[in-house]
Amino acid sequence: MQAFSRWWALATLLSGATAYADDNDLRIEKLGNPAAEVTAGLPTGNSNFQAFARTFGAAITSTNLMPPETLGHSGFNLNLELSVINLPDDVLIPTEGDQPGSVLLPSLHVRKGLPFSLELGARVGWVEKSSIIAASGELKWAINEGFTYLPDIGVRGHVTRLMGVRDLGLTAAGLDIGVGKQFPVGGMVTFTPYGGLDLTFVGADSRNLDFNQDRSYDDSLGSDSRAALVDTATYKDVSLGDNLNQRIYGGVRFIGGVLQLGAEFSYTRLGSVKLDPTNDDSEGRGLPGVITFNTSFGLDF
Helix, strand or coil, X not given: CHHHHHHHHHHHHHHHCCCCCCCCCECHHHHCCCCCCCCCCCCCHHHHHHHHHHXXXXXXXXXXXXXXXXXXXXXXXXXXXXXXXXXXXXXXXXXCCCCCCEEEEEEEEEEEEECCCEEEEEXXXXXXXXXXXXXXXXXXXXXXXXXXXXXXXEEEEEEEXXXXXXXXXXXXXXXXXXXXXXXXXXXXXXXXXXXXXXXEEEEEEXXXXXXXXXXXXXXXXXCCCCHHHCCEECCCCECHHHCEEEEEEEEEEEEECCXXXXXXXXXXXXXXXXXXXXXXXXXXXXXXXXXXXXXXXXXXX
């Protein structure tokens, strides 16, 4: 038993050791120990975790950059995209460096048209100054498209998974409805304004975290075989079905020949979370929204 506790202590220390990290890499333990004593009127670690999950979930899903019309069964689109994401100051974002007011999220976006007005897409984005990757898959169906006097209407389902964060699992899944209309400008140039509403559910969980990163190996052993577990805890899971973000967006796309340019603005409403999510009677706190500006440059075949 003593040998097991020594190995457990060593594993805990190694998993909690700080490796090289860039400014925007995440250190989830900065959100606070969820086992700490509750202070009236202040958010607990669990509240901070839920608020962060909803905010970061909004950040990595705040890009659409395509109108509701599909590419056609033989169409193909390749886009380089850049998102400028404004992160609210009132929500703790546990980065390695100082909390950023905004971050850049460059992405590669690939879409393929399918029969029956369907379209399949995939996007891979990278959070600047970090090892964080956001990978997305999407399926779109154009309910109505191509009519002369009627707008195009499309429905898109999407799932995004956050990767590159050792102690965090975060998934966002949603459904958006878009409306747009393509107009010819002259020759082979088209202009397409569009907008829509995106409803996104966010779920998150954490591994067991060490909230005493400064402890030495000898201190972790102590006289008690459970010393390595002192000041460790996991956050209360953020349930995918209970955390809904509402995003409105609007944009414009230009196509000239095979070249495509796009710009888009979006605002995500985060709602509120409880100061203590483990207490049903706890008061709530409102979360500020996430504002994003997106641009794209690509090829449309």
